[in-house]
Amino acid sequence: MDQDMSYEEYVEQVRKGILTSSGNCPVTPLLVMLQGKWKFQIIYELCVKGQIRFGELKKSLAGITNTMLTSSLRELERDGLVSRVQFNEIPPHVEYLLTKRGEALLPVFYAMTKWGFEYIP
Amino acid sequence: MDQDMSYEEYVEQVRKGILTSSGNCPVTPLLVMLQGKWKFQIIYELCVKGQIRFGELKKSLAGITNTMLTSSLRELERDGLVSRVQFNEIPPHVEYLLTKRGEALLPVFYAMTKWGFEYIP
């Protein structure tokens, strides 16, 4: 399997059932990483804002609690999508940003957005 | 906003914060539609198999229960991603397939797959 395969090649592979959802399909791990109510929005927000403080991030995610934001960020960090930069100041100062791996999700958002513009009223 | 915008235009819009995750971003509704443990796999399976019977679909989704498959399919149908074709026979015969709207998700899968091949060991 080639990571440079074209869309047409991809579709062909899918139709042939070479890529299965359960087996060697690389989509599943990503879906697992993005599971949870807030993960996607957090990543999206980091795409928009670049580097951002915990408090600011919380403000842009209407409704999220400290607990959920913290645990989501920890998991995203563990999965290598987000990195945490800690400034040793008082009061504390922490910033979050996407890793290369996380930023590479932008084409996924792009595909979703194009779908949305076409199929959502 | 233009549905024909290029990836570069899209990234620019994102950076400018024109598309927000909470507001006019068309990604959120899609994410909602795809929420749940099995939705994505179901759609993927329908991509692979084309048109498929309930029982066959269940077999290809290892571990899913009748209840979950039914309720997931109902919701996907309600959201216009899947259509149900009922043959009036005894014993019952029902087939499921993607709508145009559902098939249009393939580019999203493609983007995810490309990400996976590059960033998953």
Next chain:
DNA sequence: CAGAATCCTCTGCGATACTG
């Protein structure tokens, strides 16, 4: 400011049994 610690609620999901 950026969280950790608790407690609590709700629901997504599974297991099982039944039916037209």
Next chain:
DNA sequence: CAGTATCGCAGAGGATTCTG
């Protein structure tokens, strides 16, 4: 065959309080 009808539970997620 293609589902419904119940029941039960783990765990995701919310609310609140506390702290270095």
